Amino acid sequence: MSPTLVPRLPLVYWLTGGTSNEAAVVHDWLYTTKPVDRETADHVLREALSVTCVPAWRRWLMYWGGRLFGAEHW
Incomplete structure (x- = not known):
């Protein structure tokens, strides 16, 4: 199985990357x-x-990032 590639804007990744792995x-x-x-x-x-x-602000970024840009990976 190959890993899923998730495009990330550098700023969004800086704000959210590695903070909620689970x-x-x-x-x-x-x-x-x-x-x-x-x-x-x-x-x-x-x-x-x-x-x-x-934190709520980070949850919001991650959730809406997935909703807006995750369709192509579905």
Whole structure:
């Protein structure tokens, strides 16, 4: 299995990269295996970010980044 490539703007990556690996791994798995629809996968990301104590502003950036730019990887 090849790793999923996620395009990242340098500023967004600087603000969010490496800060929520647990949530990102679950989200990437959902995108790869597709056991749920895309909207549910993105909501799982948002909840996982919250549970792992990611600050609200960072959760917002990551969630909306995925919603706006994740369709091509779905």
